[in-house]
Amino acid sequence: MSRTIVRIGYASCGIAAGAKDVLSVVERRMKKGSRKVQLQKTGCIGICFDEPIVEVINDLGQWTYRKVDPARMERIYDEHVLGGVPVYEWTVGELSTDGKKAEKPVFEHQRRIALRNTGVIDPESIEAYLERQGYKALEKVIREMNPDSVIKEIMDSGLRGRGGAGFPTGLKWSFCKKAAGDKKYLICNADEGDPGAFMDRNLLEGDPHSVLEGMIIAAHTIGASEGYIYCRAEYPLAIRRLKIAIEQAREKGYLGDSILGTDLSFDIRLKEGAGAFVCGEETALIASIEGERGMPRIRPPFPAEAGLWGKPTNNNNVETYANIPWIILMGAKEFQKFGIKSSRGTKVFSLAGKINRGGLVEVPMGTTLRRIIFEIGGGIPGDRKFKAVQLGGPSGGCIPTHLLDTPVDYESIMAHGAIMGSGGMVVMDENTCMVEIARYFLSFTQNESCGKCTFCRVGTLRMLEILERITRGDGRESDIDELKDLAELIRTSSLCGLGQGAPNPVLTTLKYFENEYHAHIVEKKCPAGACRELTTFIIDEEACRACGLCRKACPSDAIEGKPGVKHVIVQDRCIKCGSCREVCPFDAVGTG
């Protein structure tokens, strides 16, 4: 047998799950003289629910191991790496060497374009990227194409902005190319601010060069000489890997002066965000790069005409740039093959919340929500009922059960009151209170409003106050109408997407779950048992089997009982966390 590769998923999620200890085992074992073993640290392959992930690759194939801890790693090393026999009990499913075929439905419905290298290559090695046709698209653009033919190719592909708004990328580039000016700038928006979204983090941690290559192609096309990547400071690993990638690209002559021997000069600087959600809005982001408070400006003029320091500026999202090299190499027609209607290609989503297989997925546009959540994501844990999926973060909305067959494309999602957004999907089950979720998002946008527009600054606070009193049990009958009035005013009187979208979580929950609002306001009850003031947890004497699981799970020792003796919750010690309900195998814990 020739060499064996051991790959460890070493993105933030893997490290948080314990990949570091697993890595130490491999490093220690390798020191003991097994020179035929090669260790690779990769980004996240996407099956975050099974982290830490280890892959073993040899001539016979590729095996992926799930939930690897140091003890498992020792045995995998003994039996598989050295012995050649996979430890089947811990494998996820066999991928063939081209990475396409998988036995598990996790990969079955996926098609990886933006994530083509994520979880496959070592993100800190430019050689690994070059081996996977890295920077070939840039060479093609420089040697065989001109800016107009690049723009045509991107337009023909149908690629639309992956940051959420969905503006056609080729068209955006053509505006900036046409804009008059001797100096032009390029920006990559990596300020992934939506809570519950981590697509861009994984891409930057797993394959930073694909983003850089997309940026260099864009710079060449529009005539930009300086670029900025604006990355949130909460992503230290992404920032570190970007720095390494930029340095490597400079050394190899893909960045800097006379790129690939031409007169093209372009370099990239990294800017760390400082924690302001509104900086995801492009004019606020530009203000932030300029060193100002991140407050949006009136458009027009659009950044394509007057952006950073008043110069024509093109701004795209991380995932948008990562798609560019693939489109250039494979052609617009190949890209067009994926997707439906006016949404072409694939989209990366981060699946989280009440879901069995949370992680990162990339599917063709037009895949239904049902397929993503149930077939790929494995549905809801503990056989509880699905209630809604939240799309588009604080500017998005909650889509209920009866709309699960909605295809994921920009227009269909919008028709139901949500937005595609950047790709965060947070799944909610029957124990999630939709009024409380609306309150949560409003408190987020309220907090993050930059304060420029009165309706966003004050109006969101008024909405939040109403939602707070409803979840406390002090709601009034007139509150629903008042929420709707405020929502309309904020939507129409705010300058940027933050304010315009802020009412969406309230509007969609009102649209699909108005009964929950009524239960809080009229009956003073929280049907989901999530709002503390309105919830009392009770153990049903009939159903309780005195197994003791709830007693063990209770963090405040509020449950009394012994084996054989029915359990009871002592109400004045109960902190209403719902842990007992989560663990009860007999559905004996209810709310009153």
Place this chain on the structure above:
Amino acid sequence: MTSKAKDIREIVAPFKGIPGATIPVLQAVQNVYGYLPEETFPIIEEEMGIPSSKAYGVATFYAQFRLSPVGKHIVKLCDGTACHVKGSQTLLSSLRDHLGLKDFDSTEDGAFTLEIVACLGCCSLAPVMMIDDVTYGNLTIEKMKDIIESVRKEGDD
């Protein structure tokens, strides 16, 4: 000039003349002190020509910047959407109780400062917290308390 002021001047100096350097320079100072000492603003004004009022306006706009000293360890409890639906609010009240935090976000002994953050991007491991640079996932109240105590002990050694 105090030695602190001298040190801050040294941190600020390399940013002179760089356009749009307000945020990076504040980040550089905070990286050293954990917060922005009062002396920072007049020094930035002198060295970089950015009025104190403006730099202060920037510092108060962005969530990252702190204007008072922090504890030895910074605990960032995530309240992103995924963590929220998986019970981060219950974790928060337990954590505040456990650390004995009332009106302030730092413990009296200066060991911990608690921050609530919008999303750490490890949503599939929700609920999540980060202590200094280490992320901990799949938290329960018990697990969270154990981690806090082991971090506290590490510092004692």
